[in-house]
Amino acid sequence: MKKNSKFSIVYNFIVYLFLYAPILILVLFSFNESKLNAVWTGFSLKWYKSLFANESILTALKNTLIIAVTSTILSVMLGTVTAVGMYRYKFRGKGLLDAILFIPIVIPEIVMGIAMLSFFSMVQDTLNFEMGLITLIIAHVTFSVSYVVTVVRSRLDGFDKHLEEAAMDLGATPLQTFFKVTLPVIMPGIVSGGLLAFTLSLDDVIISFFVAGAESTTLPLKVLSMVKFGVTPEINALSTIMLLITVIMVVLMELLNKASANKKRVLRFASIFLVAIIAVSSGIATLAHIGQKPKEELNIFNWSEYLPQSVIDKFEEEYNIKVNYSTFSSNEEMLAKLQAGANNYDLVVASDYMVETLIKQDILQEINKDNIPNIKYMDPAVMDLSFDPGNKFSIPYMWGDAAIAVDTSKVDFEITGYKDLWNPKLANSIVVLDDQRAIIGMALKKLGYSINETDPKALAKAEQELLDLQKNIKAYDSDSPKTLLINGEASVGFVWGAEVSLAMRENKNLKCVIPEEGIFIQQDNFVIPKKAKNVKGAELFMDFIMRPEISVEISNEFPYANPNTGAWEIMDESILNDIAVYPPTEAVETGEHLKDIGNNIDLFDKIWSNIKK
Structure with missing residues (x-):
């Protein structure tokens, strides 16, 4: 018996180690002094400090919490009413409706995301709205409400309907019966369903990617874009915080589902936790906008980790234009969004062959180069290339x-x-x-x-x-x-x-x-979509980053080849002599660009x- 017991302990330890070792390593390296994840150099909280000093992360966190809290409240309201109605009433077609309610649970997220994008693209011109927080909340409610219905209905199973009948016999109205008799019984299920909906919304990536707008990047999308240049301790710190919130949610749901749990105490703690989340989201919303005045907005769609935040900050300060910076991880992702009708981007970065594709699909507008005087700094070698003769539709970036x-x-x-x-x-x-x-x-x-x-x-x-x-x-x-x-x-x-x-x-x-x-x-290039709403802002931004001192700042942080001849004069020679970044002239002359x-x-x-x- 003791041998079996020891074997069971060892076996369980191995299984749980296999499941949770990667998570433990992630949490551990969020406190690493070094930026390199491969070596532990000492304990530090600097990555958490850096995390909360990053305005773009704070904005993404604010968006995530607003979406999660709002969609949870709506999902709970709709899900509870639906669950009670489906449990209480019998009608023709109930079985079919029951099955339809479960479709969002089993349908692949990629399919749901594409369907949502297609739907919003179809109706946005008619209803005159743009993709953003509203479309994200609608999408999150769509996939969360089914989970709430399932959890609340499981709580209703075994509920004695005679209690409701007795209450109404004693003179209670249907509304009083619901609030005084039914609601207290199903409340643990409602809270549990709400916590599940909140967790699902907090962690969603795929559906959010398709329906998010330029100004509504969520925290998971931000993390996804940050990993392009490696999983840094800053990302580990962010993931650790998200993990902690998720664990608290799971524990609360488990306690609510246990018959032996002190329901009142758990409900009280859950309520306090949700109120704290709402308060934090409000605080972050305020913190992210401290000192801000109403601004003109510029929506940019670019590769992740390709433009320093410091450059964006300087542009915002000088021109009093708020930049909403969204990212993608491939040209094809960017194309899919533009093709589907995402019309709230003013400035997009596209690679050479993709510029050619966008021109053929009539997605771009011609650029007025007279409004971009600093184009004079562009190296002639990167201008007038085959994918866009005369640079009618594109301006080189890197x-x-x-x-x-x-x-x-x-x-x-x-x-x-x-x-x-x-x-x-x-x-x-x-x-x-x-x-x-x-x-x-x-x-x-x-x-x-x-x-x-x-x-x-x-x-x-x-x-x-x-x-x-x-x-x-x-x-x-x-x-x-x-x-x-x-x-x-x-x-x-x-x-x-x-x-x-x-x-x-x-x-x-x-x-x-x-x-x-x-x-x-x-070669990556700036282009302006036909549906851009702030063309003037886009032209100002392109001209701004072509200033030699700004262009150098970009190269210092992200070592891609810079076509700005003015920047070369003030750039560190070690960068210019790096053949990984600037290959020999003969190699460039015989090199090839991808074509459509x-x-x-x-x-x-x-x-x-x-x-x-």
């Missing part, structure tokens, strides 16, 4: 290349180009971009083709090459591949030059190799699916 990073302490042979990545010595040791055009393009370049090649026979050869490469690939990562290079998990990487540069700063054993077959160049390949993208999609199986 550019970069995909390079090879090599850990010389782990690789004992010389790497000069893409062909060397197939060396058997690199088994399970390469991190590459999670980007189908870049990776298939790399295989095409190895075979001597253009990265924009669409011939089926050439693509079939490239597919086979990539299938052969799979045994060497440790990870596909476009968000933060430098992390694997820094901590030594990957000895070679085919990643963005900026990632190589950042990794070399932390790991001195790394060196950058410019592939001899030719580099893949990507039209319907041929289906061939790339098929190859990518086969490779990633």
Whole structure:
């Protein structure tokens, strides 16, 4: 018996360790002195202080709490009335309606998000509203109310209807009967359903991404955008706080479901907790707007971690324009939102081939360059390119290349180009971009083709090459591949030059190799959608960041290649001499930009699916 008991304890310990070890590590490293998650250097609370000093995070937290509290109240009201009605009354079609109520619970979130986006896009022009907090609250109520109905109805199971009949026989009205008899019995279920709805709203990412507007980024969306440049202790601190709130919710729900629990005490604590949440959200809302006056607004849609907050702050202070900064993680995500009718973005950043796509789909308006005098600083080499001749629709922002990073302490042979990545010595040791055009393009370049090649026979050869490469690939990562290079998990990487540069700063054993077959160049550009409402603000912002001193500030924080010739004169020479960021001129001249390949993208999609199986 004792042996079984010991075995049971060990077994349970292993199971719980497997489940919760990653969470414990996350919490632990939120207190790490170092920014690098791989090494513990000492205890510190500085990341929590940094967290609450970040205005964009405070705004996202404010939005999240407003949405969660409002949608919870509405979900509880609708869910409770529905549950009582469905329990009390019998009518034709009740079974069908019952089934319909459960659809939001079982339907995939991605489907729900797309459906919501399509619906709001259809009605927003008719009703003259924009995607934002209102659409987020409606969406959250839609998927939360079913959970409330389920929890409250489970509480009603076994409820003695004779109690209601007795109360009405004694002269109580139906309303009095509900509040005096029914409500006290189902109150634990109502609170439990409310806590569940609050937790679901607090953690939602997928549906929120589709229905959020430029000024309504939520905390989970903010966290998702922050991880592009690595999971820092600041993100760990934010995740720890969210985890703590979720755990409190779960504990309260469990206590309410236990028959032995002191219901009054639990309900009192739950009420105090919810009131505290509402008070905190109000406080954060006030804190996030301290000293603010009514401002004109500018809605920007950009890659995450691509523009310093300090630059945004300076622009807001100088022009008294509030910037609502939203982010995406791929060109395709951005395109999907614009195609679906998201019409509240004034300024968008799009890569070269995506600019071409947006022009063809008539989504962009021409830019009046006369209103952007600082365009004179733009390097002629990045202007008038094939994707937008004459720069009618786009203005360059930053550019970069995909390079090879090599850990010389782990690789004992010389790497000069893409062909060397197939060396058997690199088994399970390469991190590459999670980007189908870049990776298939790399295989095409190895075979001597253009990265924009669409011939089926050439693509079939490239597919086979990539299938052969799979045994060497440790990870596909476009968000933060430098992390694997820094901590030594990957000895070679085919990643963005900026990632190589950042990794070399932390790991001195790394060196950058410019592939001899030719580099893949990507240029990001500012564009203005046709439906933009603040074109003047967008022009002011572009002109502002083209000031040499502002442009340098951006490069100092995010080491992408800067096309601003005025910035080069005052930029640190170590940045300009970094070949990971600024490849040799001959490499740039022979490099290739991605182009829009039209319907041929289906061939790339098929190859990518086969490779990633």
